[in-house]
Amino acid sequence: xxxxxxTPASTAPQEGEPPENYLTEHTVISWLLTTDHxxxxxxxxxxxxxxxxxxxxxxxxxxxxxxxxxxxxxLPETYNKLFTIHGVLxxxxxxxxxxxxxxxxxxxxxxxxxxxxxxxxxNLLSWYLFMFGGVLVVYSVIVGGVDTGWTFYTPYxxxxxxxxxxxxxxxxxxxxxxxxxxxxxxxITIHKMRAPGLTWFRLPLFIWSMYSTSLILVLATPVxxxxxxxxxVERIWGIGIFDPNLGGDPVLFQHMFWFYSHPAVYIxxxxxMGVVSELITCFSRKKIFGYNFIAFSxxxxxxxxxxxxxxxxxxxxxxxxxxxVFSILSFIVAVPSAIKVFNWTATLYxxxxxxxxxxxxxxxxxxxxxxxxxTGLFLAALAVDVHLHDTYxxxxxxxxxxxxxxxxxxMGGLHYWWPKITGRMYPEMAGRVAALVTFVGFNLTxxxxxxxxxLGQPRRYHSYPPEFQVFHVLSTAGASILGxxxxxxxxxxxWSLRHGKKAPANPWGATGLEWxxxxxxxxxxxxxxxEVNGEPYDYPPLEQRTVEPI
Amino acid sequence: MPxxxxxxxxxxxxxxxxxxxxxxxxxxxxxxxxxFFGGLIMxxxxxxxxxxxxxxxxSHRLYVGYGGTxxxxxxxxxxxMALAVRAAQMGDRKWLLRLLMATIGLGLAFLTVKGFEYHxxxxxxxxxxxxxxxxxxxSPHAELFFWLYFTLTxxxxxxxxxxxxxxxxxxxxxxxxxxxxxxxxxxxxYWHFVDIVWVFLFPLLYLVGHRS
Numbered sequence: 001x002x003x004x005x006x007t008p009a010s011t012a013p014q015e016g017e018p019p020e021n022y023l024t025e026h027t028v029i030s031w032l033l034t035t036d037h038x039x040x041x042x043x044x045x046x047x048x049x050x051x052x053x054x055x056x057x058x059x060x061x062x063x064x065x066x067x068x069x070x071x072x073x074x075l076p077e078t079y080n081k082l083f084t085i086h087g088v089l090x091x092x093x094x095x096x097x098x099x100x101x102x103x104x105x106x107x108x109x110x111x112x113x114x115x116x117x118x119x120x121x122x123n124l125l126s127w128y129l130f131m132f133g134g135v136l137v138v139y140s141v142i143v144g145g146v147d148t149g150w151t152f153y154t155p156y157x158x159x160x161x162x163x164x165x166x167x168x169x170x171x172x173x174x175x176x177x178x179x180x181x182x183x184x185x186x187x188i189t190i191h192k193m194r195a196p197g198l199t200w201f202r203l204p205l206f207i208w209s210m211y212s213t214s215l216i217l218v219l220a221t222p223v224x225x226x227x228x229x230x231x232x233v234e235r236i237w238g239i240g241i242f243d244p245n246l247g248g249d250p251v252l253f254q255h256m257f258w259f260y261s262h263p264a265v266y267i268x269x270x271x272x273m274g275v276v277s278e279l280i281t282c283f284s285r286k287k288i289f290g291y292n293f294i295a296f297s298x299x300x301x302x303x304x305x306x307x308x309x310x311x312x313x314x315x316x317x318x319x320x321x322x323x324x325v326f327s328i329l330s331f332i333v334a335v336p337s338a339i340k341v342f343n344w345t346a347t348l349y350x351x352x353x354x355x356x357x358x359x360x361x362x363x364x365x366x367x368x369x370x371x372x373x374x375t376g377l378f379l380a381a382l383a384v385d386v387h388l389h390d391t392y393x394x395x396x397x398x399x400x401x402x403x404x405x406x407x408x409x410x411m412g413g414l415h416y417w418w419p420k421i422t423g424r425m426y427p428e429m430a431g432r433v434a435a436l437v438t439f440v441g442f443n444l445t446x447x448x449x450x451x452x453x454x455l456g457q458p459r460r461y462h463s464y465p466p467e468f469q470v471f472h473v474l475s476t477a478g479a480s481i482l483g484x485x486x487x488x489x490x491x492x493x494x495w496s497l498r499h500g501k502k503a504p505a506n507p508w509g510a511t512g513l514e515w516x517x518x519x520x521x522x523x524x525x526x527x528x529x530x531e532v533n534g535e536p537y538d539y540p541p542l543e544q545r546t547v548e549p550i
Numbered sequence: 551m552p553x554x555x556x557x558x559x560x561x562x563x564x565x566x567x568x569x570x571x572x573x574x575x576x577x578x579x580x581x582x583x584x585x586f587f588g589g590l591i592m593x594x595x596x597x598x599x600x601x602x603x604x605x606x607x608x609s610h611r612l613y614v615g616y617g618g619t620x621x622x623x624x625x626x627x628x629x630x631m632a633l634a635v636r637a638a639q640m641g642d643r644k645w646l647l648r649l650l651m652a653t654i655g656l657g658l659a660f661l662t663v664k665g666f667e668y669h670x671x672x673x674x675x676x677x678x679x680x681x682x683x684x685x686x687x688x689s690p691h692a693e694l695f696f697w698l699y700f701t702l703t704x705x706x707x708x709x710x711x712x713x714x715x716x717x718x719x720x721x722x723x724x725x726x727x728x729x730x731x732x733x734x735x736x737x738x739x740y741w742h743f744v745d746i747v748w749v750f751l752f753p754l755l756y757l758v759g760h761r762s
Contacts, residue, residue: 109561116561118571184578192571193561222582226589230701239679239697241593246690246697252596256589529563 021520035120036523041106042421043127048094048102051134055089058082060483063476069469071462079462080147087150092172093134095402096264098410099271101182104210107417108186110514111204113195113532115524118188126178133175140167149460154242154253158234166235173228176221183217186210195513197532204512204536205288208295209274212302216263220306224260227253251316258309266305268402270298272409273340276362279412280344282510283359284351287537290343297336304333314385323382330380337373341366350542357431361412364439368404372397375450393453399446411438411489418493419503423520426500430492438485444478511537569732576736580743587747590705594698594754604688608695609758611676616667617756620660621748627656628745631738638734643727646734650721653741657714664707699755706751709744716740
């Protein structure tokens, strides 16, 4: 049904003997030694779920602790350890691998008409490095935890740290090499493995966003690696470049850390933007508005994102002139993000919009990301930042981007490609309810934090003045609703594995090569490598559009 | 190699696609390595800019003789490596093996000289934390210089060691006639990179200020 392609859609036999596919082999060893990008994507999915669960429990304990102004659940030190666990696991072991390593691994080769990524063994190695790093981090939590926060600021992480910081830092270091190799693999795959006729401007926008993400992964992560190496040396031997006793400078650590970690923020949003570009156009049945602008805005975000790290340090000893430059650049980096939002809304205009679960998540993404992005501009303004720095306003801002943006994007993408991944449909009504519950729960959790921050409550404290209690109670109530919103998909997606309706090759009537192969795809993705000779997102014009039954 | 016909891995359509992908992959990897060393060199630049005098004095305690010899050794090894890649392309197995062995030998010579140099540094009480004595002023800043010196050259030596292991594997495979030109070319890229890092480290660490 797709005018883009020459090859007819592979019509998989849907009745009788199920066709051979990548899931056919069942042994554990076939999973642990697999080099199939689809299986590796699933390995990542299962592993990030585990880390997500641990980090979510830490978040839940913090939210319960904050119900009372004096903190009654855990000791203050434990509270510090909880937010460190939450930050480290959520950032490095859930968000960064979420869309790239799970969905990216699964769909990039399918989308570009390749049989696998360029370096399948390296891909498996990435997963093992990721897991080894994760085990080190969890181990450091079990033997006592770390109270530095996920940022490992010196001297907390050097002079005043407990020894566990070395293990935790080592875990992040090792996992970092996993993400470098993933990024390398994706860049080469996208450059060299595209199907005949699939030129750069015929690529799905998800590929453009994954390409930009990979650029950040390979260029920023090594700087994190060397920084973490330096604090490990400093922690173990008591000597290093960040120690003022030697003439070193703790602010140098902040520069190097944020040189990685601000681009890493874009690792945690660009993939979400890529997914949303796919979802919006598919469920509007309309060619995406401004393809080139969306594609290049991804690259622009990746490039400019490397030059804004100083906005984390406006109230450090950074010079005011540096602050002004970083402030201006931070305003500039908002432009490509805004371009994307405008293009998505323009795509909706006169589209045949339908509200399947992935679309609900995508629309939620646009709303929440817009709030998160605009509050980012408040923080990029030098004078305002003096008031808001290190308050709950910052916490609310980045959760709107990371959870409201990336996690919504991830959930949307997971539902969208679930039929392709598992060969089963998820229950649509349950999906819609869960998406709405997540949206409501999320806003109730994090919107009060904007107000708290504006009123001046600093982040990272286990206790607070009693007049703030009402906001914290609201936030904790929201967190429980949000928790339900995350538990529901876990239950019905697992249920669908056995009881879900069998998925056809292209349940959404979407364009794109990944829908031209059976669900689930065969081991080598395509029986014959497809050829592409048309524009992407070539949905029929309005007058010829028919609403397809889902 | 004439006796091996390299096969295309299942994910690739053609051999030339595989070749392009492999070589491009190495270039991307080298880009990450540049950022890795770049971070530390940035630290060095910051410290040297902050304490120019003591960095000059500390740099004078290093032996240009050791550093210069090692620079020459590594440059020669890059030459033999380049010839080895050429031999692989020409399918000349005998020379490939010889040139790989020569490169490995030069790499080992580099590490040996480095080892002697570290020993001299130790004898002269220049190892931070372990045994550091500094007569001039600003002892902590001098210690910082030597911390940077050991970290930078240590990481570089680690890369040389990895390079030697890779080339050793290549040599074994070449001896059995089971290697194509692409792996040699990729190993060559890595080796040249390690060489270039040293070309930056040598002036940065050894040639600060005027030497008489």
